[in-house]
Amino acid sequence: MGTGSQLGLLCVVMHVPAEKLWKSVTSVSNAGAKKGRGKGAGRIRIRDLNRGQVIGVGKVNMLWPGLSAPVIRGRELLKQQRLPDDPERMEKLIKLRDSMTKFRRLKLSTIERGWSGTRMPGRSIGPPDPVADEEFTGFDTKVLQLRSLLIMKGTLGRTRNYQAMVVTGNGQGLAGFGLGRAKEAPAALRKAKNRAGKKLMHFDIYNGHTIFHDFFTAFGKTKIYVEKKNEGFGLSCHRAIKEICQAIGIKDLRAKVEGSHNLQHIVKAFFIGLLQQRTHQQLAEEKKLHLVEYKDENEYYPTVVASPSVVRTKDEIPKDETLDFIQYVMNDRVVLKKKKFPRFYETMPHYNIYLKKYERYRNHEKIRLNLKIENGEVKSFLNYKYPEENDVKET
Amino acid sequence: MSLHKFIHKNVVLQYNHFQLLAISSRKLSIIPSVYDGEQDPGPKFFSSGVQALLKRLTRPDFSKVFRKRTNSNRPVLKTPEYKFLTNEELQSEFSKANKTAARLLQMPPVVKVHQPINEVLSKDPALVGYDNTKYLFTDITFGVPNEDRLIVERDPDGTLQMCDHDTRKRLNQGRKVREPMMFADEEKLNGLLEAEKYEYILDRACIQYEPDELSYQKVTSITYQHVDMKTNYKLLRSTRHFGPLAFYLTWHQSMDNLMLELLQTGVIREAVLLMGLRQAIHEDIAFASDLNALVHQVLPMPVQASKPDSLSEVDIQLDNQCIDCVVKYIAKNSAMKSQQELALQGFREDYQQMVELSRGLRKAHGEA
Numbered sequence: 001m002g003t004g005s006q007l008g009l010l011c012v013v014m015h016v017p018a019e020k021l022w023k024s025v026t027s028v029s030n031a032g033a034k035k036g037r038g039k040g041a042g043r044i045r046i047r048d049l050n051r052g053q054v055i056g057v058g059k060v061n062m063l064w065p066g067l068s069a070p071v072i073r074g075r076e077l078l079k080q081q082r083l084p085d086d087p088e089r090m091e092k093l094i095k096l097r098d099s100m101t102k103f104r105r106l107k108l109s110t111i112e113r114g115w116s117g118t119r120m121p122g123r124s125i126g127p128p129d130p131v132a133d134e135e136f137t138g139f140d141t142k143v144l145q146l147r148s149l150l151i152m153k154g155t156l157g158r159t160r161n162y163q164a165m166v167v168t169g170n171g172q173g174l175a176g177f178g179l180g181r182a183k184e185a186p187a188a189l190r191k192a193k194n195r196a197g198k199k200l201m202h203f204d205i206y207n208g209h210t211i212f213h214d215f216f217t218a219f220g221k222t223k224i225y226v227e228k229k230n231e232g233f234g235l236s237c238h239r240a241i242k243e244i245c246q247a248i249g250i251k252d253l254r255a256k257v258e259g260s261h262n263l264q265h266i267v268k269a270f271f272i273g274l275l276q277q278r279t280h281q282q283l284a285e286e287k288k289l290h291l292v293e294y295k296d297e298n299e300y301y302p303t304v305v306a307s308p309s310v311v312r313t314k315d316e317i318p319k320d321e322t323l324d325f326i327q328y329v330m331n332d333r334v335v336l337k338k339k340k341f342p343r344f345y346e347t348m349p350h351y352n353i354y355l356k357k358y359e360r361y362r363n364h365e366k367i368r369l370n371l372k373i374e375n376g377e378v379k380s381f382l383n384y385k386y387p388e389e390n391d392v393k394e395t
Numbered sequence: 396m397s398l399h400k401f402i403h404k405n406v407v408l409q410y411n412h413f414q415l416l417a418i419s420s421r422k423l424s425i426i427p428s429v430y431d432g433e434q435d436p437g438p439k440f441f442s443s444g445v446q447a448l449l450k451r452l453t454r455p456d457f458s459k460v461f462r463k464r465t466n467s468n469r470p471v472l473k474t475p476e477y478k479f480l481t482n483e484e485l486q487s488e489f490s491k492a493n494k495t496a497a498r499l500l501q502m503p504p505v506v507k508v509h510q511p512i513n514e515v516l517s518k519d520p521a522l523v524g525y526d527n528t529k530y531l532f533t534d535i536t537f538g539v540p541n542e543d544r545l546i547v548e549r550d551p552d553g554t555l556q557m558c559d560h561d562t563r564k565r566l567n568q569g570r571k572v573r574e575p576m577m578f579a580d581e582e583k584l585n586g587l588l589e590a591e592k593y594e595y596i597l598d599r600a601c602i603q604y605e606p607d608e609l610s611y612q613k614v615t616s617i618t619y620q621h622v623d624m625k626t627n628y629k630l631l632r633s634t635r636h637f638g639p640l641a642f643y644l645t646w647h648q649s650m651d652n653l654m655l656e657l658l659q660t661g662v663i664r665e666a667v668l669l670m671g672l673r674q675a676i677h678e679d680i681a682f683a684s685d686l687n688a689l690v691h692q693v694l695p696m697p698v699q700a701s702k703p704d705s706l707s708e709v710d711i712q713l714d715n716q717c718i719d720c721v722v723k724y725i726a727k728n729s730a731m732k733s734q735q736e737l738a739l740q741g742f743r744e745d746y747q748q749m750v751e752l753s754r755g756l757r758k759a760h761g762e763a
Contacts, residue, residue: 213477227474228474228475230475233472290479291480292479294477296475297469297473298462299464301492302480302488302492304485305477325478
């Protein structure tokens with residue numbers, strides 16, 4: 001390990017066992033460990049220096065019959081002899097040693113990974129286990145939360161428990177969530193998954209893509225405002241709500257969480273909100289009025305989506321009744337829509353100057369595109385008259 | 396290098412040769428016929444009787460009129476809106492929607508092809524050789540409609556005259572100066588016709604051309620003939636182009652294929668309306684007074700989008716009158732006698748069954 005000049009050091013090394021030497025290198029003080037030292041990427045690990053070394057093979061490449069080679073090869077009796085040295089032997093050994101020391105993160109494919117890194121939340125853990133030969137075909141379970149809880153016990157002191165919250169669904173209206181606790185994380189996940197499978201709920205999906213109407217829902221200090229959206233809008237909401245929507249089969253929706261962002265409360269609030277939805281027919285019956293849908297892409301043609309059995313006349317409607325659809329389904333709760341402030345540069349004088357200057361060029365982008373479509377390049381109209389003058393080309 | 400160039404040139408030449416062959420083999424065989432005769436179709440087309448007939452023949456189906464349209468005005472979809480409405484409010488909303496439908500179904504006008512403008516305002520020999528380019532003068536007053544705008548040109552020989560249509564179109568702006576490829580290249584138009592994109596062609600023609608332009612009438616004529624040839628009338632029904640199509644076919648005495656389609660699909664009342672259209676345009680039907688009386692009876696009736704479930708006695712009487720009328724038409728005016736007779740025979744058999752069924756039902760209910 002050392003050279004001749006470091007004889008003193010060598011002597012010390014020779015008299016201390018490897019175990020102690022390694023400890024002196026890798027140990028972290030108690031205070032340091034509390035701060036999180038000696039963990040993760042910069043951590044020094046104990047290396048097995050014997051790895052890759054074989055008895056009978058050393059720096060000098062000798063052939064030892066009976067140790068590193070057979071005594072008899074064919075009919076010949078092998079003799080001790082020195083073979084040519086392998087110059088790469090040491091390099092290979094060092095490479096092998098180094099390969100153990102590097103800190104490696106567990107890699108997941110982009111399809112498998114969840115919300116972040118290799119952590120469990122957001123990852124899929126397959127369908128719940130079959131109950132009495134009833135298989136959960138088409139179901140998939142997503143982990144929403146996995147955390148460790150510490151409990152004090154009289155005899156054992158502080159013990160660690162794992163708690164998991166998952167949502168399972170078939171993407172066609174059936175979904176449920178479950179909470180599981182166990183000593184180990186996989187067991188907690190399994191418990192939660194199977195509990196979710198036993199608590200399935202059915203939700204109607206409007207036109208196979210969204211909810212029936214906007215709604216407000218709350219659980220504890222968590223408040224959620226949910227908006228119905230058009231086809232192709234996507235899911236613009238908290239990641240847990242997004243996973244729930246995907247499990248149910250809702251494709252377009254916007255949700256805003258206000259107050260506490262406690263994940264379990266968000267999940268419970270959202271499920272309660274979905275369950276408290278009223279179908280269009282129910283709304284029409286409650287109001288005793290036709291419910292009419294207007295879509296921009298259909299030139300706002302009035303489509304009657306639900307009609308009650310008895311329709312009220314105008315005189316029968318009290319003056320102070322809520323007739324606005326959104327206000328009615330939100331139970332007279334008004335969403336605060338904050339006024340958008342102008343961008344910081346829009347109030348500056350230079351922005352007005354820019355706008356005035358840009359006025360002249362405002363259509364140029366379109367013209368360039370059209371010229372490229374028609375001529376394959378940006379060409380002046382004079383080119384048709386004077387084709388020989390096309391040396392100066394704009395690109 | 397030179398060899399490479401040579402090969403490249405040769406390959407290109409061969410390729411071009413091949414392409415030329417391909418074009419000539421797939422050449423369009425439809426000869427466009429435009430409204431360029433003695434008679435102007437405008438007054439007939441705009442007369443209220445013909446307009447009513449054409450609108451009724453369009454057979455507007457609101458699910459198609461108000462179908463989902465995604466175009467450049469609508470880059471993203473919007474969230475639908477909902478309202479609680481009483482019966483009266485709903486009715487007023489429907490009447491509003493009817494007005495929108497009328498706007499969406501407004502037919503492109505059918506007029507005569509325009510004549511070239513040759514109006515010399517003055518000749519000033521003193522200006523000969525003043526400049527070697529033309530001068531164009533136009534009225535840029537705000538609010539002057541493009542067709543009435545004063546646009547004149549001063550030629551290098553000193554003549555001051557009104558501009559011709561193509562110059563007027565260029566100066567009036569608003570449309571693409573260059574003709575879109577789908578109209579300029581016959582092969583491309585042919586491809587669109589084969590793909591049955593009739594509505595797209597006709598809409599684009601409306602955007603690019605004026606209705607009295609020769610190019611517009613040629614494109615529409617080719618499209619109408621293609622629709623007629625392939626019996627694809629249902630693709631243009633409920634669109635604003637069905638009226639001009641029916642008018643075109645009737646004007647050029649080739650509406651018998653449309654009549655056959657009406658008989659085959661069992662829309663006997665519309666067959667009578669089509670006869671009424673022919674009478675209004677050509678006045679060549681012998682039993683005109685009977686026909687006109689029948690047309691007045693049929694026009695206020697609701698559109699038959701699908702086959703009715705049961706027939707009342709009034710319906711049966713009206714339909715029988717229609718059948719008699721069609722029989723007379725086939726005997727005297729039709730150009731496709733045998734096929735139309737066969738179709739009518741088929742319709743009659745179906746109709747008889749329906750009549751018996753609905754009478755039997757009424758008897759079973761004890762109504763008559």
